[in-house]
Amino acid sequence: MAETLLAATAVAKHFGGVKALRDVSLTIRSGEVYGLIGPNGAGKTTFFNCLTGLYVPDGGGFEFAGAPLVADAPQQAAARGIARTFQNIRLFGNMTALENVMVGRHVRTRAGVIGAMLQTAATRAEEAAIRQKAIDLLHYVRIEDRADDLARNLSYGDQRRLEIARALATEPKLLCLDEPAAGMNATETEALRDLIDGIRRDGTTVLLIEHDVKLVMGLCDRVAVLDYGALVIEDVPAVVQKDPRVIEAYLGA
Amino acid sequence: MKNWLSPRSTAGIVLIAAALVALPFVLATGGQAWVRIANFAILYVFLALGLNIVVGFAGLLDLGYIAFYAVGAYAWALLASPHFGIHWPVWAILPLGAGLACIAGVLLGSPTLKLRGDYLAIVTLGFGEIVRIFMNNLNAPVNITNGPQGITLIDPVSIAGFRFSGSSEILGVTLSGPQKYYFLLVALAILVIIVNLRLQHSRIGRAWQAIREDEIAAKAVGIDTRNLKLLAFAMGASFGGIAGGIFAAMQGFVSPESFSLIESIMILAMVVLGGMGHIPGVILGAVLLSILPEALRYGVAPVQKLLFGQILVDPESLRMLIFGLALVLVMRFKPAGLWPSPERKRELQPEKAGG
Structure with a gap:
């Protein structure tokens, strides 16, 4: 088994009464493409924002490449080797x-x-x-x-x-992509898939939030499913696809 | 930088240099007052380029910039005048004034780091007023600034025994006080232009621009937005402090009324009118806006005499009217400024592709 690059331990985040993340724990291994899926509002982007320092988690924390991540410091997250893209593109x-x-x-x-x-x-x-x-x-x-x-x-x-x-x-160890295929047509998605595949081959671990189930299942080494802010399952795509809770929560009955 | 070496650019630089050297002698034929006007125009170029770092590069709307000018001016006034009987040399006061202004810049910057746009403008505006009112009231219980009367008999700039006030002869050419200050100011202005140019296309300049464009994205790529914003404030303020010191020495007199809100607005107007973030544009804006009132002062009265046989409108009140009108017209028809950078021009054009 490859070494662990990122370990999230019981990460919690709430906005007022809304529990956006309920004690989410997961591990990402070096060199894999890790998919994070879930219905709208499941807490995927919130998890991203906690990881990349834009939000301060209300509980739990992250260990990245063997040392804890400082919360509320996006520039330090980038310096440590976590880079991200945004769901709604944020270019200069x-x-x-x-x-x-x-x-x-x-x-x-x-x-x-x-x-x-x-x-x-x-x-x-x-x-x-x-x-x-x-x-x-x-x-x-x-x-x-x-x-x-x-x-x-x-x-x-x-x-x-x-x-x-x-x-x-930024020479990231972990590249976090927030719905990179959103709004893309089939050809563009196919090209994106090749790009991500290439990035993995070149040695960068990828964390992928995506709605396109086909893309996620075809590309990812392991997948985690979030629903209502809680982790449902974390496993290889073949297992996740067959899990009844996932089918109920996300893939549609 | 490389295209500076092309023959055309070299010729241009030689021409500009020749014009800059000749200017004070040409102006002096019309009286030393014209040289003084040119000096103030260059001082404003210096100030506007200092503010350009904050507003143009980093996109932080600063309406209290004159406060740093005031800090520099008072630093000079207090340390080189009979007021306290201290007469420090220029190489000690000017860096000290710049340093104090820099600290003031960081002091203003640190509580405003999370503010943008209008909110930042209001806080900086308040800061500018606070400094002015401080200068106005720091004459009791201990008289530090001499209050509204200001400080008089300030030492002129003097480098290694060479005084910039009064006329003197150099290499057979007689130079008046204002003419000597002119060359000092041109040298300083060239310095600030080089700093601006080099910063703009540097790692720091790009980071400022990124903050201006999208602060969250800038943070996400690892830019320490806090430090870089403070750096912009500190650098802009330092230049303001240097300009203030030269102002105090040149005038020989400072009082709080030189540092009113309208001055801050004028400098900001120079930056915006000329072309925010574009160095030649900012220089143009500063020269135009500092010459315009003087041109009106000398031009309006004779024109009215000629047309109506008497002075109907006081030039001073006309000045603000024309100034306001010019500002509205420029913003309406050239929203990127009179001489915008090519990029900025593109920004204001409708999007071509994408979406």
Whole structure:
């Protein structure tokens, strides 16, 4: 069995009286694509937001790569190697595609104000490396020909890809994708599936929230199902698909 | 940076440099008052580019920018005048003034980190007023700022025995006080332009832009938004502090009324009118808005005399009217500013693809 990359222990989150997450515990292993599915409002995105530091969990916590994650610190989560995309795409719309990915390099680079003002050799070398890495990533997600276009002028599918490229630019150990196939047609979904498959092959663990059951079942090594904020089951797709609770809760009777 | 080396750019730079060197001598033929006007225009360029870091780059609407200018001015006034009998040298006061303004910037920045847009504008506006009122009232029980009377007889800038006030002869050319300040201000303005240019296309500049675009996404890619916003406030404030110090030395006099809200609004208007975030645009805005009132002062009265035989409208009241009208017209017809950056121009065009 592969080593555990992320362990969530009894993560709880409530908004007023609504219990969005009820003691969710799950483990993600290095190198796998891990699916998180569930009906609308099941708490998938809430779980994401707790994991990536946008929310502070009301109970429980995360252990990532052998050390606990600090709550309420998205920038630290990114520094530790957790990158994410958003369900409703959040790009820097008025920056070019290339600049969007270059921003993603921020957390892995050092140049400060003094370096920028003096244009030291180190700063210039770093800047060139940032640009090269960003170009490489645009090639990786196959939108290199849109590099100089404003992000908001990209097509929907390309925006999704750009968001993944930006997340990959932070060199994540765990890439969290929040409904990446939402709104995509069959061809685009197929291309996305290849992309995610490639990301796994290149050694990045992927956590995938998705509504497209076919995509999840075909792609994921293991799947967890959330319903009403609670974990229903966590297992390989073949088992999950046959579980009566899952069929009742999500797949539809 | 690379295209600076192309022959056309080099020729352009040489021309601009020649014009900048010639300007104070041309203006002096019309009287030293014109050189002083040019000096203030450059001082405003400096201030507007300082504010551009906060507003243009990081997208933080700051309506209290003049407070940092005030901090720098009073730092100079108190440490180089007979008021306390302290006469520190420029190399000590100017960094100290910038440092104090920087601290003021962080002080203002830290409680406003979670605010954006209108709310941030209100808090910064309040901060600007607080500083001014402090300066106005810090004459009792211990007289620190001399209250509304202000501080007089402030030392001019003096570097290694070379004083910037009064005329002196350098290399056979006689330079008046304002002309000497002119060259000092141009040097400082070039410095702030270089800092702006280099920051804009740096890792830090991109991070600021990302915060301006979408703060949550910026956090998610690991940008420490708190530190970077504080950095923007601190840097903008430091430039304000330096400008304030030069202002105090140049005028020889500071009082709280130089730091009223309308000054903050003027500097913001320069940034917005010229083209937020676009350095040439901001420079244009600052020059236009600082020259316009003077042009009106000298132009309106004679024109009215010529047309009506008497002065019907006082130039001062006309100034605000024309200024307001110009602002409305520019915002209506050129919402990105008079000289926007190519990117910003695109931003305001309707979306072409996507959706």
